[in-house]
Amino acid sequence: MRPLHPTDPARIGGYRILGRLGAGGMGVVLLGRSSGGALAAVKLVRAEYADDPGFRVRFRREVAVARRVHSRWAVPVVDADTEAPAPWLATEFVPGPPLSDAVARAGGLPADSVRFLGARLAEALGAVHEAGLVHRDVKPANVLLATDGPRLIDFGIARALDDTVLTATDVVIGSPGFLSPEQAQGGHVGPPSDIFSLGCVLAYAATGRRPFGSGPVEAMLFRTVHDAADTAGVPDGLLPAITACLAKTPGDRPTAAQLRDALAQDAPGPWLPGGLLQLIAERSAQMLRLPDIEPTLATAPAAPPGPADTSPADSPPADSPPADTSPGDTSPARPRRRTLLAAAAATLVAGGTTTAWLLGETDRPGGRGAGPARPTLAIGLQADLSGPGQSVGRAQRDGALLAVEELSADKGQPFTFRLDEADDRGAAGPAAAAAARFAADPTVVAVLAATATAAVTAVLTPYDQAGLPVLTANDGDTTHVSRVYTCLRPNNAYQMRPVVEYLTARERGSTLVVDDGTPYGWQTTRFLSEALRAGRRPMTTATVAADADHGDLAREAVRTAAGVVLYGGGPSGAARLAAALSAAGHRGRVLATQAVHDPRFLREAGASAEGWLLVSTAVDPAAAPAPPAARAFDTAFRARHGGPAPLYAAEAYDAVHLLARCARDLGRPQVGRGDLLPTLRGTTHQGVSKAYAFERANGTYTGDGLFFYEVASGRFRLLGTRSATWPA
Template sequence: MSEAMRPSDPLAVGGFRLLRRLGAGGMGVVYLGRSEAGALAAVKVIRAESAADEEFRVRFAREAELAGRVESPWVVRVLGADATAPEPWLATAFVAGPSLGEAVGEHGPLPPSAVRVLGTLLAEALGAVHDAGLVHRDVKPGNVLLAVNGPRLIDFGIARAADDTALTASGLVIGTPGFLAPEQARGEQAGPASDVFALGCVLAYAATGRTPFGSGTPDALLYRTVHDEPDLDGVSGELRAVLDACLAKDPRARPAPEELRARLAEDAPAAPSAWLPDPVARTVAERSAESLALPDIEPTVVDEPGDASRPRKRLTSRRRLLVAGGAVLLAGGASGAALWAAGRDTDHTGGEAKSAAEPTYVLGVQVTRTGPDANLGKACERAAQLAVAEHNAAAGSAFTVRTRVRDDDGTVDGATSVAHEFAADRDVFAVFGPTGEVSMRAASRVYAAANLTNVSSTTGQSDFFVSSPTVTFQTGAPHEAGGTAIALSALASGQVGRAGVVIDRAGGSIMHDQGNVVVTSWRQTLGAEVLPRVVAEDTDDGPAAVRELLSRGVQDFVYLAPLEATVRAAGQLARAGFTGPRWMSHLLYGSDFPRLAGAAGEGWYVVTPAVDPAVLRTKEATRFTAAWRARYGSTPEPYATEAYDSVRMVLREFARTVPSGGGRPARPALAARLQKATYHGVARTYAFSEYHQYAVTAQNMGSETYVHQVRGGRFRQVGPILPSQGNQ
């Protein structure tokens, strides 16, 4: 999504009249520009302070020179550059379509025929790159834009000549984990075959909607790239054979781009965008139409000097522009309104405004009300309502907040629709949610494009920062931390023994990443023997893994799997008479495990930052529990406390961005405050890491992560991992 020009922005650069801001980062700004001939361009301008380093200017000049070498209709064209200017700039043809990552995130995987066409054209693009003597080194979904007449490969920021090692340090991993070849993951020199491997990852992502080596921390992705086979489930036939070849661990076994193009070649589509599914084609067409509707220049927006509360004035009265779309180095995003189905919308005032003049703002609440995430959605929705009601009732509050609750069905389409609605409404200052990982992956892209802050207390994937690096925050601990928590709780309780660890891949990359941490921590930190076993997806190997580990005389058991598989394992262990310590995934806290497992579930542990405030004796926990009971007639349910804290933190930081006397704050201001915020909640202190996740430390891992055990048919909180540091 584009933004209005600011007073400090230049009017023109290198013969390009600048129209709008397409995005900004630490190094500079990308503008939508128009040449004297009327051609649209994405103009990247580097800030003077960033360009003060002469070595940086050398690299920037190389980027422009290298990109300019390539001649292909499927590689974005360089229109001009000047690395010697006080503020260096690079202009490329503007592509008015979404990135591949955005298209798949919003609309789901592409059909096999579309993947084959995409692969054919991108293979041709890589052939041109390699013919120019270059290696791209960062082929990924965000660097593939979908235009009306086909895809474009962009971003030569880290490309280099095939025989150039001068700017590459030995052992340095450069590129995007998850789309790097094994040789790059090992820090070795990248060659043309490395780009083919990356293209295979991109096509696998387009075909399945997931990266072939899962998600998680960069180290985990690099390890799996080198040692694991790619996840290509759902891909079959010749396309599967082609992807297998591209993803060969040995670079010599991968096809050259020309061979790859021949194997993937499809008949040319009847229409320029007929190869794309209808929803994606419509998005591309809409973006293209919008980019052509540029009769005037958007006026610069200025604030009246000395009074931030006064309405902003425009220098000229001109027709407004809305330019949506991808651009070089940016993942674009539409923000058109998408009205939700009748009966699913819920708006609450949370208390009346104290006066007619008091401003009112809207907090969007995105939850899933059905399926396995329904309980999470209910707890989060209730927590948001309580936090907002308390804000509105507090003496001295300068504004009123309304909540607008939307159910996203836990699907990509549902989450995208809800996110578009919230993004299009300028009264919405932030969004609490989504509550599920699938919804988060789709919605965060939309919020990123709209600069709309969203905070989730129930997700924990580590890679949302890639697609939403400025406005998406997670107050739930990273999933990988759950593995460390299990090992630490075993150590603290004196229950470290020979452990059997079962990792069921049916639970997705979360179980695998958490399991890797458990195994490593048990072996290297606790110094104890561990026997890991992996259950492949779509198999029934779980019981066999349990039998085999029991036969090896394990004393501890960690079973990381979805609910039904864990319940079955509990029954199997109970029938075998196993009474040693047993841990499940933190994702099952608050689930139906106690009821479904029955007597076999008694004694199982789950370790999670989620707290039961009703058993704490602190003043704040007692107050919160009483307020919840008064409003809802029960004690707070699992995950309610973290949701309540998250909304309270958002409201506190938002209040500090509201101009005195009212007015609409700039959307990015809230995210900027949250990134630096520290908030003391009911049972823990919240601060964010550089990736906008809850910052896990040795202190809060011990004192603010809680051990729960199944007793009497329900989860009961035993205490923090390290009771002596706890707030019981």
């Protein structure tokens, strides 16, 4: 990292700028840190290029598409502002060196390292191609090295941000020596072009030389088109795969999936030589030692004098952060919740198949109540109501409905509310259809969506285009960021912070970190792994697919006397691991993450789940250590729905109250989605489950919002909100 120039900005969006990572003809790459502490590589485009309307169109399109790329080995776009005077985007920061620096320092890599490198980069390119993108600039400088594998950067953005343009008309984009013959000739560029470039990168990694030499650009282009690649020194075991990549005819090259399979092999030990691993560790430690930035807590705008607030959100839980005392919340709380719920229940006509509830009938002209009609605000609820995640979707629907009923029955509220629901079945296609419906309905001012990661991915772009605010209560994917998206929980990476504290303070043995090979598994375990390495804690990592046999892994944990096993993955994989560890005789601590907080884990694991500890962002409203307001909510939920409040019902209830709070605090007789969008992220709110506060720039949750559970007697037992509550 290099010092900032006097002309570099101190802040971009929600990121404090710390230094320069690089620069090119079209912009500069800066190191930024959010108020939540996350590091990002922020790419700032020069304003003169942003004035080109064609550039803006490409930039918007490619940022939207790039957000759909999900691969452990591709660095995701986490934030962007395509409309700023100087557009910018932020990607997750990887502290390791680029492949070009590693080869310059250590020379060619061992054959096993190159094989591992090629298989992971082929997998990353497969994800890029599946998203409808062509990278166009696969080169050593765009491959970063981390302790667990390589990372491909700049996917999907190369056309808009490339700083090595070989013609004035942008017909040829790429880096000489690593581009394909069709790129060199200005021809059609598709996925096979990226495979050719990857072949060049692998030859370079194996030998330390460019396969088409160096020198003047024209000479390198000529050799790329007409000469055979120089593969002398490439190990025999790698030569067939690399030679196939370097075929002059695009149709003769393997696909990304075929190349990945050809290079796949087990990697039981470190994938890089010790000297390079030490370099990565040193750079990671430097980043972790950067000075902290004091967070700024945004508060809601002041509300005009009016009726006292009757929202239960103003009754702070005893063990949650202090309630908001900003000018935006000056009204005293009053214990009217049960009265209001009873009034709401008395006026409702409910049906099991109803898809919209219109409240506030007594306030209409001709109704039973006095006074003029209050405006009605529609809130969309998009959830998996009939698919594999229907338990979460229905819980959120019922919690949101309870909030809508309560708010609409409260005569002190300036609005009545309507809940419109859409069943997306947890799949991308139905989710996109639901998003189109809500986006086209001008009465819908915000959406609570969605309950499956694939569904969230599919709807961010249409909601962004419509300027429709989106809140999510259970999705924490680190790549889900847009100007309309607000996450109501800590993301997948930062839920592991208390685990690091626990392992550092309470455990002295080695830790085995296991992920299931999914984006979720990588996001949850990567932060933990890097933090433990920086703290020089004994640790090993393993990747095992959820449906694979976990027996070998369990026996290895016992053989190496791993004191702690941490699983980053879903409930079915966790159940398999629990059974395998129990059968192998493992007696150490086992920890799990958010996704395991699911009844399926208890059913599938049975007795082998006993004693597991897990971190979750959802509160059990009926549990003894739960906040008092959560238990009061559970009582009201039982009265309305005839049973205990399931997980995520309280969070959806909070989401509706948060939206109502924002609408009320605006102090306007009419509120639209455009009014809520800038207000939502600047509002702090005390809900029944947790306190809510957000980064203004990207909607990231900045509160505590974590709960710790232990599996005991076949159920999840809530321990509390601090890792100190975990058993010794």
